[in-house]
Amino acid sequence: MNIESVCFEHTLDVVWASGEVSHYSFMWLRDNARDERSFDARTHQREVFTASLDSNIKPLFVERRNAGALLSIQWELDCSPIEYTSTFLYRYRQPFKTQTIRGTSTLWDRDVEPPVVDYPSLSDSTQTDQFLTSMIEFGFVLVRGCPTDLSSVNALAEQLGYVRETIFGGVWSFEADEAMADSAYTPRELRPHTDGSYSLDAPGVQILLCLEQSASGGESILVDGFAIADKVRREHPEIYKYLCHIEVEGMYQGDGVTLLARRPILRLNASGELEQVTFNNYDRNVMRLADDQMQQLYDGIRLIDGLFNDPQYQWRHQLQAGEAIVLDNWRLLHGRSAYVGSRKLAGAYVNREDFISRLGLND
Numbered sequence: 429m430n431i432e433s434v435c436f437e438h439t440l441d442v443v444w445a446s447g448e449v450s451h452y453s454f455m456w457l458r459d460n461a462r463d464e465r466s467f468d469a470r471t472h473q474r475e476v477f478t479a480s481l482d483s484n485i486k487p488l489f490v491e492r493r494n495a496g497a498l499l500s501i502q503w504e505l506d507c508s509p510i511e512y513t514s515t516f517l518y519r520y521r522q523p524f525k526t527q528t529i530r531g532t533s534t535l536w537d538r539d540v541e542p543p544v545v546d547y548p549s550l551s552d553s554t555q556t557d558q559f560l561t562s563m564i565e566f567g568f569v570l571v572r573g574c575p576t577d578l579s580s581v582n583a584l585a586e587q588l589g590y591v592r593e594t595i596f597g598g599v600w601s602f603e604a605d606e607a608m609a610d611s612a613y614t615p616r617e618l619r620p621h622t623d624g625s626y627s628l629d630a631p632g633v634q635i636l637l638c639l640e641q642s643a644s645g646g647e648s649i650l651v652d653g654f655a656i657a658d659k660v661r662r663e664h665p666e667i668y669k670y671l672c673h674i675e676v677e678g679m680y681q682g683d684g685v686t687l688l689a690r691r692p693i694l695r696l697n698a699s700g701e702l703e704q705v706t707f708n709n710y711d712r713n714v715m716r717l718a719d720d721q722m723q724q725l726y727d728g729i730r731l732i733d734g735l736f737n738d739p740q741y742q743w744r745h746q747l748q749a750g751e752a753i754v755l756d757n758w759r760l761l762h763g764r765s766a767y768v769g770s771r772k773l774a775g776a777y778v779n780r781e782d783f784i785s786r787l788g789l790n791d
């Protein structure tokens with residue numbers, strides 16, 4: 429969009445070719461100048477020493493050039509004018525919030541039609557786009573036709589970022605093993621939970637691949653944490669407030685480490701939008717809050733855990749060998765019914781920021 433006209437009395441006021449009008453403070457314009465003295469285009473790093481700018485900084489003159497595709501601004505104290513492209517100014521023409529997954533998601537319950545992708549088709553960019561779109565919309569994808577070895581976990585991780593190293597290693601495989609320190613390694617029921625409640629940066633994505641399946645039982649369970657949060661917000665606003673404000677501490681103790689992290693079960697961003705659901709009753713540490721706060725937390729847990737375990741909100745599926753679930757661990761809860769027999773799975777985590785970058789939400 430080209431610039432039709434400008435004036436600069438107290439702010440820079442731009443009239444766009446569409447007739448829309450935008451205002452920019454002088455400080456913002458000087459701080460975000462993209463010329464080579466102010467900004468390193470190679471590293472995308474700011475070179476301006478912002479704190480040293482005069483808070484009353486003003487342009488001496490502003491010139492519209494190239495039929496409104498450029499503005500040239502001569503600032504007081506600068507030796508030469510700085511050019512601003514209309515593309516850059518138009519992108520920031522008004523305050524905006526960063527796009528969130530919650531803003532583009534479709535809430536679901538037990539009747540969700542699971543998004544399915546064939547593993548071999550992931551080399552095709554159209555299918556990869558479909559895979560990423562489903563991760564944004566539903567928070568999970570069922571991948572069929574995976575080779576039943578660890579290479580496919582690696583390949584799926586690379587669709588979204590790269591394999592994250594944790595206390596459990598990178599790509600892991602497991603079957604029921606009572607000797608392990610974590611409840612995930614037993615054949616008992618695993619109630620819906622998120623992973624890494626004890627991590628300051630909980631895994632963004634979890635990949636679970638079924639390598640062998642000859643058990644009876646052992647259905648995988650997924651729950652849309654965003655949908656449950658939305659229901660609580662609408663129907664129990666008081667409890668929603670507790671769940672958004674009371675920090676819960678998660679703990680992992682074993683293998684020579686003690687990992688601790690605290691955040692509310694429903695973590696909102698500064699704009700009040702839901703960013704992350706964290707719930708793992710197995711890993712919740714002992715906390716001694718004031719009695720009324722403890723009571724509020726227990727009310728919250730009773731309500732939300734009841735909803736997470738209500739079959740109406742659970743998508744259930746018996747994973748077969750060669751099937752993988754890729755899930756958004758900041759949105760979905762996962763669990764598994766008890767089983768008897770042999771079941772072998774492999775998995776890995778991907779970091780949140782790499783996942784978000786791959787989704788293109790930062791562009």
Ligand SMILES: [Fe+2]
Binds near residue numbers: 612
């Ligand atoms: Fe888990």
